[in-house]
Amino acid sequence: MQLCVLIFVGQNGSTYYNTAALVSSVQSFPESRGHVVGILKGFVGLSGAIWTQIIAMLKLPDQASIIFIIAVGPAMVSLALIFIIRPVESYKQSRASDESGFMFIYSICLLLAAYLTGVLLLENVLHLDQTTISLFALVLIILILLPIVVPILLVFFSGPQSADQEALLEPPMLEATKSKKVIGESSTSTTSSSTTKVTKHVENEKNVPPKLEVLPLSEGPRDMFQIQARLWQAVTKAVRKIKLKNGPSRGDDFTLSQAMAEADFWVMFFSLVMGAGSGLTIINNMGQICQSLGDNNVNVYVSVISISNFLGRVGGGYFSEVIVRYVYHLYYICYFYYLYGAKIDKMNHIKR
Amino acid sequence: MALAVIQAMMSLGLLYYVMGLVGHVYVVGIANGFGYGAHWSIALAAASELFGVKNFGTLYNFLTMASPAGSLFLSGFVASTIYDYYAEQQAKHRMVQSLNNNELLLCEGNVCFSLTCGILALVCLFAASLSLVIVHRTRRFYAQLYVESRR
Numbered sequence: 001m002q003l004c005v006l007i008f009v010g011q012n013g014s015t016y017y018n019t020a021a022l023v024s025s026v027q028s029f030p031e032s033r034g035h036v037v038g039i040l041k042g043f044v045g046l047s048g049a050i051w052t053q054i055i056a057m058l059k060l061p062d063q064a065s066i067i068f069i070i071a072v073g074p075a076m077v078s079l080a081l082i083f084i085i086r087p088v089e090s091y092k093q094s095r096a097s098d099e100s101g102f103m104f105i106y107s108i109c110l111l112l113a114a115y116l117t118g119v120l121l122l123e124n125v126l127h128l129d130q131t132t133i134s135l136f137a138l139v140l141i142i143l144i145l146l147p148i149v150v151p152i153l154l155v156f157f158s159g160p161q162s163a164d165q166e167a168l169l170e171p172p173m174l175e176a177t178k179s180k181k182v183i184g185e186s187s188t189s190t191t192s193s194s195t196t197k198v199t200k201h202v203e204n205e206k207n208v209p210p211k212l213e214v215l216p217l218s219e220g221p222r223d224m225f226q227i228q229a230r231l232w233q234a235v236t237k238a239v240r241k242i243k244l245k246n247g248p249s250r251g252d253d254f255t256l257s258q259a260m261a262e263a264d265f266w267v268m269f270f271s272l273v274m275g276a277g278s279g280l281t282i283i284n285n286m287g288q289i290c291q292s293l294g295d296n297n298v299n300v301y302v303s304v305i306s307i308s309n310f311l312g313r314v315g316g317g318y319f320s321e322v323i324v325r326y327v328y329h330l331y332y333i334c335y336f337y338y339l340y341g342a343k344i345d346k347m348n349h350i351k352r
Numbered sequence: 353m354a355l356a357v358i359q360a361m362m363s364l365g366l367l368y369y370v371m372g373l374v375g376h377v378y379v380v381g382i383a384n385g386f387g388y389g390a391h392w393s394i395a396l397a398a399a400s401e402l403f404g405v406k407n408f409g410t411l412y413n414f415l416t417m418a419s420p421a422g423s424l425f426l427s428g429f430v431a432s433t434i435y436d437y438y439a440e441q442q443a444k445h446r447m448v449q450s451l452n453n454n455e456l457l458l459c460e461g462n463v464c465f466s467l468t469c470g471i472l473a474l475v476c477l478f479a480a481s482l483s484l485v486i487v488h489r490t491r492r493f494y495a496q497l498y499v500e501s502r503r
Binding site for chain 2: 273305309
């Protein structure tokens, strides 16, 4: 009974940590979520092995002190970091330095995993004395602390440079956004006046195109392209505004109840129930599976599973990001050419 | 499209489950651990992209509930029932006429979990098809998202 209460409280605590870290870091790196989530989850997976090593180094007299350290240590860390961490403005544009930083952290992660595997194997095969174990653990701690170098480097060394870059970048971008806004506003007003309170965006789209073709004919085909493109942007913006009144579309901020009204959410949920549930089932039953096959060293299998779990988390984050970037880039190019071809067809039609 | 990766992972895991019927425990362990881990990073990233980051905390924890829910059914009901069934069969087969009925029911051999593995493989296949459905539904949104970020 006591154990149940302990497990309940402990699991709650770990979930709090997870949630806080994940949510804040996803919000501050909106461009590369796959990387962030992968790294964080990977470290969660590794932490068990890391703690084992550290405790082996300390060689505490009894179990109570071990539990005390585990209970108090992380809390102390987070208490100390309260004063340092503060909300950062979320960067809309991903910077080039982000990429290298992520790659560095990835390499550290993989190094750490390989190192842990090696140390565990060594400790199982050979019986090491206390000094070598503590040496291993020291190297481990240094490895854990290495990722901190990334933000420090970013802040102190590339800080002024990047500020210059931002200053260089800002004026044209601001102008661009301003002009877009002006155009958008003017044309949204026209579209909304022409389509009086039409809520379905399909109809909205249908109503506008004739206008598009009437306007630019006097100005030549070149301007026609631009104006068409701008009007198209404006129309999509207007459609989005109309949609916002009806409820959030994909990519907007959902609340839980709004998300539960979406079919996507439930499909994803059940997909997770089946996929992750079966995974968890195998992991839970690993002991019995090994036993039934007549193997008695379950430890090896458990460590194999946990390491591959870590690799899956990190690798999943990395590859999903890669795939999303490249596949959608290709998809976009194809789509663009498709649109382009359609437009040329239309132009030929008009000329005739 | 990120979800297509889940699908790929799961069908990979599934393939190895089926291979695992022959008894490669290492392969099952590696593939399964890999697939299980990959779920979390991919699904959460995808959820944050689809449903926004403002209320991500609640959404995240609701999705986290999925895995214990699935395991509760699959591990607590399916796997244990099959295991017990085979264990009883083997106990009868061994003709345990020896005195104590309270002997632990133990199952030995490949047969104990092969059926479970098969069921899990089917479930994974179904999950993979579900995630393909999501891929299909969100394809246009993702294309739009990454076009906008590139401009």
